[in-house]
Every structure is written in structure tokens, then in C-alpha cells.
Amino acid sequence: MKYQWKLEQHLTLFEKYFRLDEYSITHELFGGGFSPFITREIFERGTVVAVLPFDPVRAKVVLIEQFRAGAISDSDGPWLIECVAGVIESEESEADVAIRECEEESGCHIRELETISRYYVSPGGTSEHCSLFCGIVDSEGVGGIHGLPHEHEDIRVMVIDAEQAYGWLRDGKIRSSATIIALQWLELNESRIIERYAV
Helix, strand or coil, X not given: CCCCEEEEEEEEEEECCCEEEXXXXXXXXXXXXXXXXXXXXXXXXXXXXXXEEEECCCCEEEEEEEECHHHCCCCCCCEEEECEEEECCCCCCHHHHHHHHHHHHHCCCCCEEEEEEEEECCCCCECXXXXXXXXXXXCXXXXXXXXXXXXXXXXXXXXXXXXXXXXXXXXXCCCCHHHHHHHHHHHHXXXXXXXXXXX
């Protein structure tokens, strides 16, 4: 069953690097009728694309580490270990973003893409949704510092055994949601991916 909702008012409260919108809405209730009009501020982010580069020949993953302002209150510091990610720009497909960001942030060339998931990051307060992929790569020679200076990126690239990455996941060293989801997926699908792409 598809429920109904109605928009009374939509305002943009702030727009700079990010945008904050305010919505006044009412929605159908499970028990019948409609809710009173409620106001919600929504952080408008749109679609991001994230990709976990995986080398099926060597059973290694490519992860990146970078400063994240949203984690400045983290007791372990604001440098997070993550998969590659970026925002869709004009006229780009999700695959285009995955390939571009993988080369910019890690120096990897994607041979094939496997879809992992498409999900809302935190739908109670943001429109952001993530298209998450596993990128099949050759990790030989990959490493170093990457990123675009004009975007103030300072990205350290690491190539580690998939088993080590799963250990980091269990130990809580991985604290970024897309990376957690991607590594859990890879642990479940690693043997299939190796069988298909390790040629």
C-alpha cells in the first residue's frame, strides 16, 4: 500500500557548500487520517557514490584515510579509514563517478563494478543517499598520497589483505558507514567475486 503525504511549504534556509531546507508536511497515518502539519529541516545532499576497490587476484582491498570535519569530536581523532567516495557532478553516471573518484583518490583503475547497495544515509535529517559499489582492480603498485589539491584533499592510500580489513571492522577501527557496509558485503561475497574475476 502506498501512503500519501502533502507539502504545505518548502523554504531554503541556508545555501553555501551545503544546503539546508525546511519542509512543512502532513502525512497519512497507519491508523487512518493525517498527521498535523510538522516542520522538518533537511540537509540536502543528494546522491553520493562510494566504491570499495578489491583485487580478487591478491585478495586485497584498497582503503583510504583522510581528515573528516564531521568526526572532530571523535576520541580517536578525525582521520577516518574509508572506501573511495564522491558526489555526482553534472552529466555523470554513478559508474562515471566511481571510476573518476577511484583514480583521483586511490590511483586505482576499475576494471569492473559490482553493485552492493543503494541506501539512505540518515533519512531522519538528510536527503543524502549512497550508491555503493565494489570495484574490481589490480592493486599492484597502488599506494602513496592522493587527492586533488584544489579540493583540499590529503588522502593516504593503503592496500591491505581483505582478512585484515574484516578484523579492523570487528575491532571498530572502521567507523564510516559506507565502508562498514561494503566490507560486510565483501566478506559475504568474497569467494564468488574471486571465482568470477580472478583471471
